[in-house]
Amino acid sequence: MNNNDTQIVSSKEAAEAIGVNKNTIYKYVKNNELAPINKETWHYDGGYYFNQSEIERFKETLKKPGLTTTEAAEILGVKPVTVFNYIQDGKLVSFQQAYKGRTYNFIREEDLEDFAQNYNKKRKETASFYSKEHEIALFQLMQNETERARVISVNDGKFFIRTDSGEHFNNSEANSRGFQVAYHLSKGKRSYKKGEVTFKFLNPTSNSSVVFSVFDILYRHVGISNMKVNEKHEHIYVTVSPVHINVNANEHRDTLKAMEEYAIEGKVSVRPDNSVILISNISPLYLTLKDELKERIRRKAKENNQSMDDYISSKLQELDQEGKL
Template identity: 30%
Template structure:
């Protein structure tokens, strides 16, 4: 904190600047709080003498407690739910997510308690669908196709099947180990991938790779690179009989540049089926093919679309997109 305490009659007092730092507010806001009688300096005219107000520390601490954020903002909840803030506002308006409007730092804002967000994630159909990620095992933090190593023999292996906590690990020697017995056989992850923030941009860039014939295929380290850069929050990996589908949120990845990963970039360009891969001098830009289409509808038609979308557990945007795709397919 800037400066030393000012002591008057053996009592430590705070300056305007020190109060602003403690409350994480601007100095003009402190003057606003004084005018609104939310903060009381010991001398109303002190600024004329010492160029600052003086405040009792206990008064400032009391106000700090009142200003403490009473929950999560709609923006913070949107990041947790991996949706746009306007979607959170819609959940609140429908009564699906409990929130309270409170005065905070001079503004009336919606706040949501952490436990309400947890309950929403557990019960809301959209969140249940979103939470299902068969390529990621949350309890262990392990991913499908992730590299593992035997701590005693240093033999490498790879998690080749993973669903609801069960699966298989294939080793270099051809052994197949049940996923939940991996550690009993001394196999552990070579790397722990850190969680990353949600990317709220719309759409996905989609790649489709043929199923590799060996666990040493370069396709697997490429997928691990995305785990490292984006974590499970911003990708989807699906293993089919004939191919592996990788869906990635629009992003810029510094780790993927022409100097260090030319082969990997070529793989991505060769196997992209939706979106675009754009090379930059300092990394790789991945962009979806989503574009905004603005239309005007009557209120009755809009409400009808909302109801139809709700019955299919879709947002209105998802439902309208589905209708347009179906109609466009009929005329191909």
């Protein structure tokens, strides 16, 4: 075909220009999204042909209106499903819009930038519960020959303690008075089990608070690699990976009672051998699928840089959010 006024492109050339395959071009035509110049005679012409101006117009409609959840995840350094959870929890502003025949969650760059500033600030706050330099953590027990104390602040490599008698010392003063940690933080293996258990405590004002006993158990038997601690106003939030705690429940009844009382997500359970286990509120779902469907899910998960479990979970959460479950 020829046209002296307008450049004409074939379906193959249109597919290359748009970045899709030839079958997708035919789908766009069928859905009246893309208009060929030979819609009535394409069988005789050997395929569709388009004005170059029509291809350019259509390419404009395919421009992404924002960042995808995968792109946002790469910027934040987290998994796409984590970004979806931020959106679902109302922490990250997003909007839904059709793009290349499907509806996606998109995030404006300025909204992600605002979120990232708060996200990084919170990460810094969370990380401040532990000093790698001193190998000491918030609320950890310290003692010298005559008195005990608790670490009440950890920040920028410095820490402050409060003695049982109410005196406050910085790390230099604490060292000069002979205060040392009463136990070393656990170096236990990191737990990769799904979900988490979260506790919410009032910030303790007395060294006799049972909250400190909870921290002692977590630091000694769970380890900081499986913990996140965040201070918000007068509350302390402790998030712990699901783990087995090898302690005798009978010897820690008051502490375990406090853990059960202040758990706001997940639960504390005593095993038959009288040890303790922290259980998340996430349960596995086992599916039996046809091979073809399983393969499609595998490809989609790979495209979104997710595991198949995370991909299926995010899609089910989307359906639940839309009220379709």
